[in-house]
Amino acid sequence: MTARVLFVCSGNLCRSPLGAQVLVARLGRDAPAFTVESAGTIAEDGAPMDEAAVAQSRRLGGSPDEHRSRYLTASIASAADLVLTAERSHRAAVVSLAPRATKRTFTIREFGRVLDALEPADLAGVASVPELIERVARLRGTVAVPSDPGEDDVDDPYRRSEATHARVADEIDRALSTVTDALRAVV
Template structure:
């Protein structure tokens, strides 16, 4: 299964998400291809130092990350797309319309998973089936009072405290995502 994280520059949120998810998947990580891209990325740019430090703090491995620009091929090849913001999800779907049922903000995907009853997960036996279930049921989970709460702030060139808060938001969502992916692997 291919999991793609998307943010703007592919130097803070999306590589951190990919690295932390890989760490959280633990021994099951080899069953997944976890990668990232950015809607305005400069190909080859290194990961932001502050974001890399947060990745390490959360068990990720930022070594060797290089930014890459999001293309229709990259988006279309993903089985699950997790974005930092709703605008990134819209960009993914615009590039590759068939991703509409596989693209979510990372917080939205975790929120819908959290809202599922154990019985709803009973017939799910693969990660792809899990994504399809979440897509079908995303409209049944009560909406947020403020839709912007599904977005993860951009910490680029902001304080260490902002980087830490953003990393913790991503990591909290990924605990739920990783647990669900491991359970159906």
């Protein structure tokens, strides 16, 4: 059984497809163990990815050509084993649609931050993606939160400068480095 990872942002044009594509690229040979998808809280179904985000995805090894936006629904959110959102507001939207997803929904940066703060012993005995997510959810309260909660958010680069797109892509990539290592360790 493959583990389902869902990335969520607003329009499903920049951050969430970029995150999904970068995760698949980073997973490499382990990618078939996962179904990696994306959706947006205000997305219109069927739109191609933003061109500036396409360039960043390619720069980071992603494959953006087949992406088409889709609107986040309760069934999409409920089907995911792990939901990684761009912002805390997206996390709230996911939880509102699928309350049972609360413990498996994080911002991208929050999930990476919590994983970075854990000791190897904290993840001892974890042998599957559901166990990893349950353990991170349980320990998230033991990790210091940023003084500015906005540090767990990823800015929306839509219709902004190339530099903003590059900064956002690099933030997502950094967070996904830790996430990828943790996911690979349990497949």
